[in-house]
Amino acid sequence: MKKTALVMFLILVVACTGLFAGGSTEKKDENSALKVALLLSGPANDQGWNAVAFAGLKAAEEAYKIETAYSENVGIADGEAAFTDYASQGYDLVIGHGFQFGDPAVRVSANFPKTKFMAIESNVFSDNAASYVMACEQAGYLMGMLSASMSKTGIIGMVGGFEQPSIVKVVEAYKLGAKAVNPSVKVLEVYISSFTDVSLGKEAALSMADQGADVLSHIANQAGTGVIKAAEERGLLATGDSYDQNSIAPNTVMASTIYSVPALVLSAVEKVSTKTYVGGVFNLGMKDGVVDISGYNSFESKIPATTKQLISDTRLRILDGSFSVPLIETRTK
Numbered sequence: 001m002k003k004t005a006l007v008m009f010l011i012l013v014v015a016c017t018g019l020f021a022g023g024s025t026e027k028k029d030e031n032s033a034l035k036v037a038l039l040l041s042g043p044a045n046d047q048g049w050n051a052v053a054f055a056g057l058k059a060a061e062e063a064y065k066i067e068t069a070y071s072e073n074v075g076i077a078d079g080e081a082a083f084t085d086y087a088s089q090g091y092d093l094v095i096g097h098g099f100q101f102g103d104p105a106v107r108v109s110a111n112f113p114k115t116k117f118m119a120i121e122s123n124v125f126s127d128n129a130a131s132y133v134m135a136c137e138q139a140g141y142l143m144g145m146l147s148a149s150m151s152k153t154g155i156i157g158m159v160g161g162f163e164q165p166s167i168v169k170v171v172e173a174y175k176l177g178a179k180a181v182n183p184s185v186k187v188l189e190v191y192i193s194s195f196t197d198v199s200l201g202k203e204a205a206l207s208m209a210d211q212g213a214d215v216l217s218h219i220a221n222q223a224g225t226g227v228i229k230a231a232e233e234r235g236l237l238a239t240g241d242s243y244d245q246n247s248i249a250p251n252t253v254m255a256s257t258i259y260s261v262p263a264l265v266l267s268a269v270e271k272v273s274t275k276t277y278v279g280g281v282f283n284l285g286m287k288d289g290v291v292d293i294s295g296y297n298s299f300e301s302k303i304p305a306t307t308k309q310l311i312s313d314t315r316l317r318i319l320d321g322s323f324s325v326p327l328i329e330t331r332t333k
Contacts, residue, residue, distance in 0.1 A: 034273055036060060037086040038070040038265075039079065039096045042196045046222040049195075049242040049259075053097040053120065056265030064269050073196065079104035087112040093272045095120065095265065098195075099166035105129045109279075116277045118268050120261065121166040125279040132264045135285030136166070137173035138318050139257035139293050140219070141325045142311050143239045144177025146255060147215040148185045149307040150237055157188040157208030159227045161195045161220040165329035170219045170257075172328035181310070188213055194223050201226030209234045217241075219257075228253060244294040254299045260290045286318050
């Protein structure tokens with residue numbers, strides 16, 4: 001499947017992230033550039049969820065000549081303090097990359113009415129805080145179809161980070177996509193309550209492999225690289241998340257979900273710069289060019305044409321609105 005120009009841009013930007021260090025946190029005066037800060041749940045170079053957000057920050061820095069700063073490995077308990085710190089330094093926009101940043105953003109926004117706050121994948125808002133929600137379940141459904149199609153044992157596994165709506169919706173869609181291909185497929189699932197513990201992700205994946213799973217998937221941010229490594233070690237197949245993760249294990253990762261987070265960040269910065277940024281919950285998906293799946297890379301000739309056609313047809317049905325992937329945010333059995 002061809003990537004959109006936006007996704008290609010994302011990859012080019014991500015490739016350059018190693019050239020940058022943390023932004024300035026100097027006090028702002030009236031004549032200085034717009035200041036934007038980003039909170040990440042893990043490292044900026046995780047080749048996944050956090051890397052695409054960091055790419056967005058760098059893209060905005062280049063496009064709008066803004067001053068930027070970022071904080072890595074911000075835990076759930078530290079979100080409110082991180083938002084407060086940047087807001088008190090005069091940052092114009094502070095972005096929390098993940099569902100867990102929503103509530104802290106709204107709480108802090110009440111104390112800093114001139115600052116704009118943004119939480120990606122959350123579901124809360126205030127006058128000056130917004131949530132931008134991607135229909136990640138659409139890509140998750142397609143990954144489920146691919147995994148079930150390529151499984152020889154009829155058993156596949158999905159490792160999730162925290163059991164929260166933004167993660168659960170992808171896991172549930174993955175299960176539905178898999179069963180659409182093979183109603184009798186067995187989908188093993190586990191939530192490891194971490195986005196950063198690579199060893200925990202690997203341990204969960206190996207346990208699934210021991211139970212017969214021959215395709216392993218994840219939506220666990222940095223911890224998900226452990227899932228990919230487990231599949232690679234066992235000679236199994238895997239799918240990636242957020243970023244084309246084939247580069248992590250070229251002979252293992254068949255395809256990945258792609259989230260064009262730079263599009264969200266650029267949009268938010270543009271709205272702040274033009275004083276049109278408002279609070280609310282904004283939903284965006286494949287039709288908006290922010291959700292998709294990667295190409296098949298080295299697996300282009302290894303995946304049956306019938307499977308690729310099925311996935312392509314389903315993708316087109318999502319795009320034209322003739323098929324809607326169910327949004328399920330509570331775990332089912």
